[in-house]
Structure formats: structure tokens, C-alpha cells
Amino acid sequence: MFAICNLAIVPLRFEPSDRSELVTQVLFGETFIILEQKEKWSKISLSTDLYEGWIDNKQFITISESQYLQLQQTPKKYCADLIDYVTGANTLMPVSLGSDLSFLNFPDINSNALIFDGNQTTGIQPKANLLQTAFLYLNAPYLWGGKTPFGIDCSGLTQMVYRLNGYYIPRDASQQAKIGEPLSFIEESEVGDLAFFDNEEGQIIHVGIIMENNYIIHAHGKVRIDRLDHLGILNIDSGRHTHKLRVIKKII
Incomplete structure (x- = not known):
């Protein structure tokens, strides 16, 4: 199974428990593969760095394999502001620096028609x-x-x-x-x-x-x-x- 984070900042934990150690965070728009699924938790592997951990099942949405592959082939667009917002019908959600905005251009994945009007960065920048x-x-x-x-x-x-x-x-x-x-x-x-x-x-x-x-x-x-x-x-x-x-x- 494949999925995407639809919330601002989600904890990825060492074990399937809210009391377990935080190993990293999943930011808005990051995609991942679901390796194992339990009633309340899923073990995942993040697409960008293959980092593994457990995420609450209420804190992501699933996408199809074709949608997942499409996103992997799409140039990344990241939020370049410390904090900004994505907006939509009845939606105002903060997103932080480094959030992945790439999926917003895909109506079949961005079903809530979320919009981001802040600063973005994309592509390889000079080392300086x-x-x-x-x-x-x-x-x-x-x-x-x-x-x-x-x-x-x-x-x-x-x-x-x-x-x-x-x-x-x-x-x-x-x-x-x-x-x-x-x-x-x-x-x-x-x-x-x-x-x-x-x-x-x-x-x-x-x-x-x-x-x-x-x-x-x-x-x-x-x-x-x-x-x-x-x-x-x-x-x-x-x-x-x-x-x-x-x-x-x-x-x-």
C-alpha cells in the first residue's frame, strides 16, 4: 500500500505506541510505502530516505500505486517559508518549512482542492x-x-x-x-x-x-x-x- 501525509507534522515512532520514541517526523505532502498494518498503527518506509517507523492510521491517506509513482517522478516543490498555510473549502492548515507541495497539482490526489500561495523552492540550487x-x-x-x-x-x-x-x-x-x-x-x-x-x-x-x-x-x-x-x-x-x-x- 502507498500513502501520503495530509497533516502538517506527524510523528514517526519506533514502536506502535503514542508513548514510543520519536524517530523522525513526516511532513505535509511526504509519501511513503506501508510495510505492515495493524488496527491503529502502520509501519512505513519514507520515500525520500527509506526511514522506517510507525505512524498513526488516522494521520495519513492512502493513494494508489500509480499515483505514488506519478509523485515520485514529479519535481519536488517545497514550502520555503518558516510557516504558511494551505487553504481550501473549510480548510486552513499550517504547513512548515520543507513541506512537500508537489501533490497539490494533482486533482485526483488533492481531492480537497487545497491551494498554497506562499514561497516555494524547487530544483537544484547553488551550493552557496x-x-x-x-x-x-x-x-x-x-x-x-x-x-x-x-x-x-x-x-x-x-x-x-x-x-x-x-x-x-x-x-x-x-x-x-x-x-x-x-x-x-x-x-x-x-x-x-x-x-x-x-x-x-x-x-x-x-x-x-x-x-x-x-x-x-x-x-x-x-x-x-x-x-x-x-x-x-x-x-x-x-x-x-x-x-x-x-x-x-x-x-x-
Whole structure:
């Protein structure tokens, strides 16, 4: 079975329970495949990154396979405003930055004739645009599994910033660290490259976007800007290193 998210921000959970851990979020317009279905919950795989989890059956609508395939072949159009609205007959619904508006052009899927009049972004943008997009998330509170300006985690930030500019990378920091070209020194990096950080066991646990002049934007407590050096992230408020640098990757 195939489906699409018809609500603003829906939690995707580790287990089929409202008390279960949030693993990521499903934004308005995102499509997915239903892998398993129970009375109240469905296990799904998101189309963009194949991330799996459980979603409440009341928080999506099913579509046909042909409609699903049609949407996969359609250029993506994303909401480029922090928050805006889709409107229709008796409908006024907020949608957040990064929501997928592609299906609104298909009357057979957009049965409520929803309309979006806000700013949109589509296609591959210059690498230089990555940082401007990242700035839209500044001061967003840290939320494990989040991927909106109202709550986001470190890899959600990098994934959404890249997605809004037409580049698709995996969901988790450990997965993102497996792609791209490794760089030997910070001096070799460009604005928009990703820096990855590990724990004492050598596991990748954090990621951020490199800026000019040895600064980095990342989600730690909130989306913030700190210093980056050969040791890792130097918190500009405390003057202490908070993350140990493992590798820098050029993704694009």
C-alpha cells in the first residue's frame, strides 16, 4: 500500500505506541510505502530516505500505486517559508518549512482542492544557498527526531537544508557520514560541507554545516553558530569544546 501525509507534522515512532520514541517526523505532502498494518498503527518506509517507523492510521491517506509513482517522478516543490498555510473549502492548515507541495497539482490526489500561495523552492540550487537556508532554522529548539523550525535535531537540520536545495541525503548522522568525499583539513572545506563528530567509542553522533572563517551551524540545545577547530566544536558561550571532530565530508 502507498500513502501520503495530509497533516502538517506527524510523528514517526519506533514502536506502535503514542508513548514510543520519536524517530523522525513526516511532513505535509511526504509519501511513503506501508510495510505492515495493524488496527491503529502502520509501519512505513519514507520515500525520500527509506526511514522506517510507525505512524498513526488516522494521520495519513492512502493513494494508489500509480499515483505514488506519478509523485515520485514529479519535481519536488517545497514550502520555503518558516510557516504558511494551505487553504481550501473549510480548510486552513499550517504547513512548515520543507513541506512537500508537489501533490497539490494533482486533482485526483488533492481531492480537497487545497491551494498554497506562499514561497516555494524547487530544483537544484547553488551550493552557496545552503547556508542561507540553514539560517532559517537558527534558534530552533533541539528535538530528537525533529525536522522543522519548531524542533529539530542535528541530522534533521543537515538533511532538510540539503533537501530544500535539491540534494537528498540520509536521515541519521552516522548514515550521512558514509557518503561524500572526505577532506583532510578544515582549510580544504567549503561553505556547506558537513563536519561529523564522534563519541569515545568512535560512533558518529553529531553533524553540522561548515561556514566561513571556521564557524559551524549545528543543532545543540538549539540551532546555533559556534567555532570549529581541529579538535571539534568550541562553544562560543562556554569557551569549551562540546564535540570531537571525526571527519569532514564534501557532499556536493
